Amino acid sequence: MPSTAVTADLFLGIDMGTSACRVMAIDGDGAVAGQSSAPLPPPQRNGRHVEQQASLWWIALTAAVAQLGAQVPLRHVRALAVDGTSGTLLLVNVHGDPVTPALMYNDTRSSAEALRISAVAPPDSGAHGATSALAKLLYLQRRYALPHGWRAMHQADWIIACLCGHVGVSDENNALKLGYDPVTRGWPTWVVGLVGDRESLPEVVPPGTPLAPVTASVAKALNLDADVRVIAGTTDSVAAFIASGAAQPGEAVTSLGSTLVLKIISPTPVYAAEFGVYSHRLGEQWLVGGASNSGGAVLRQFFNDGELETLSMAIRTGVPSGLDYYPLTAPGERFPVNDPSLPPRLTPRPHEPALFLQGMLEGIAKIELQGYRCLARLGAPYPVSVRSVGGGARNEAWSEIRRGMLGVPLIDPLSREAAYGAALLSRDGYIQLQ
Numbered sequence: 001m002p003s004t005a006v007t008a009d010l011f012l013g014i015d016m017g018t019s020a021c022r023v024m025a026i027d028g029d030g031a032v033a034g035q036s037s038a039p040l041p042p043p044q045r046n047g048r049h050v051e052q053q054a055s056l057w058w059i060a061l062t063a064a065v066a067q068l069g070a071q072v073p074l075r076h077v078r079a080l081a082v083d084g085t086s087g088t089l090l091l092v093n094v095h096g097d098p099v100t101p102a103l104m105y106n107d108t109r110s111s112a113e114a115l116r117i118s119a120v121a122p123p124d125s126g127a128h129g130a131t132s133a134l135a136k137l138l139y140l141q142r143r144y145a146l147p148h149g150w151r152a153m154h155q156a157d158w159i160i161a162c163l164c165g166h167v168g169v170s171d172e173n174n175a176l177k178l179g180y181d182p183v184t185r186g187w188p189t190w191v192v193g194l195v196g197d198r199e200s201l202p203e204v205v206p207p208g209t210p211l212a213p214v215t216a217s218v219a220k221a222l223n224l225d226a227d228v229r230v231i232a233g234t235t236d237s238v239a240a241f242i243a244s245g246a247a248q249p250g251e252a253v254t255s256l257g258s259t260l261v262l263k264i265i266s267p268t269p270v271y272a273a274e275f276g277v278y279s280h281r282l283g284e285q286w287l288v289g290g291a292s293n294s295g296g297a298v299l300r301q302f303f304n305d306g307e308l309e310t311l312s313m314a315i316r317t318g319v320p321s322g323l324d325y326y327p328l329t330a331p332g333e334r335f336p337v338n339d340p341s342l343p344p345r346l347t348p349r350p351h352e353p354a355l356f357l358q359g360m361l362e363g364i365a366k367i368e369l370q371g372y373r374c375l376a377r378l379g380a381p382y383p384v385s386v387r388s389v390g391g392g393a394r395n396e397a398w399s400e401i402r403r404g405m406l407g408v409p410l411i412d413p414l415s416r417e418a419a420y421g422a423a424l425l426s427r428d429g430y431i432q433l434q
Contacts, residue, residue: 010072011430012080013423014061015236016155018043018104021060024419025072028427034071035419038063048108048130051101054090054158061159065222074223079430080163081208081231083239083422084155087177089136092158094149096167102155103136110135113142117179120190124271126278127179127191134179138194151200152178156233164212164230170202171209173234173280180204182281183269206283207234208429231429233422237261238280240389241287242421244413249285250384253413254368254402256392259295262371264288266380275335277378288380290335294367296392298327298344299360307353308395314354315361317400323350323359326367336367336374361398365405372406387413 008027015022024035038060043052090102113135117127127134137152151167154174161167172182179191192198209232219226241263244253252264269279270288280287299308328344350356376382385408392398403410
């Protein structure tokens with residue numbers, strides 16, 4: 001997306017990922033004025049433990065904003081919003097200072113706590129599993145001596161607190177894996193019972209809600225005006241969906257990354273724990289999603305980037321391979337087939353590498369089709385269009401295979417950057433104030 005001359009208001013989106021902080025500035029029309037990034041050191045890993053010090057996020061954020069300031073006049077910034085990795089959680093004191101490390105989204109140490117949750121949580125809750133934010137909260141609560149007035153905060157929540165001083169505010173998307181009920185828009189009694197203290201749980205607002213101006217010290221440190229408004233953000237995956245431009249019921253986004261992730265806008269929520277399907281609230285609509293274990297990671301077991309590019313060009317997409325594959329890196333699938341022992345199916349293997357690759361691309365496309373059909377059976381609409389993100393979205397042969405398989409238009413996304421989605425939230429939140 002081309003940049004534009006900066007003569008008007010700007011809106012920042014801050015995407016805090018696992019390897020970098022990315023910042024993007026857009027104008028009121030959604031055109032990108034500038035973007036930058038600053039690296040993050042990798043999280044510390046020790047078996048099932050994956051953690052990071054929150055202070056590293058702030059260092060990366062300030063570095064990325066400083067780089068952006070060399071491209072655009074930061075004095076034109078009117079609002080900003082933050083997205084963070086879903087399920088990353090830490091505990092803080094009343095001032096917002098961390099009193100525990102941040103347990104990352106893929107930390108799986110909280111298996112005992114997950115069992116406690118499963119005993120009382122309804123099956124449609126997003127808090128199930130050892131990687132849920134609620135399981136992490138219960139683990140940290142058991143593991144650490146906590147000060148009076150401690151609060152649970154997600155990654156995006158903590159950054160917002162650093163920016164505007166609001167400790168203990170979260171958004172409906174980040175709060176889902178903490179057990180928040182987006183239908184009733186409240187904390188269920190079973191969550192409060194497990195935590196033991198309602199005040200330790202965040203106040204939850206819809207994404208895009210205007211919060212407060214940045215603090216004076218932050219304005220000075222980041223070279224921003226003192227009246228820059230902080231807007232409630234979302235998770236990284238929801239921000240990426242917003243960035244695509246999908247906004248109406250039936251508009252879907254397929255992420256062709258290491259795994260295959262499907263998301264679609266629905267007028268009503270859909271929950272199916274057996275398939276790992278749950279719904280994020282987006283205003284008065286719902287973002288329904290499911291994730292297969294198939295995806296690009298299987299392709300990389302057999303081909304490097306150069307081979308994928310060369311062989312894809314040799315594929316005759318109008319001539320089916322005749323192969324019936326279910327590509328997986330290891331046994332086990334949850335969506336659209338719920339079978340923890342489902343074996344990979346990658347035989348017979350033809351002698352021609354291009355035909356073998358075509359069979360795998362067709363197999364993953366069939367899984368995508370089955371996934372959207374599964375979501376439709378569960379109550380979501382079947383796609384009227386699909387936008388594609390992730391590395392596989394650039395593979396033209398794969399796109400042609402998928403287009404024929406899905407039977408709906410494949411539309412280019414507005415952006416494939418989560419930071420762009422966060423920037424749109426900041427713009428729309430600021431408009432509410434006018």
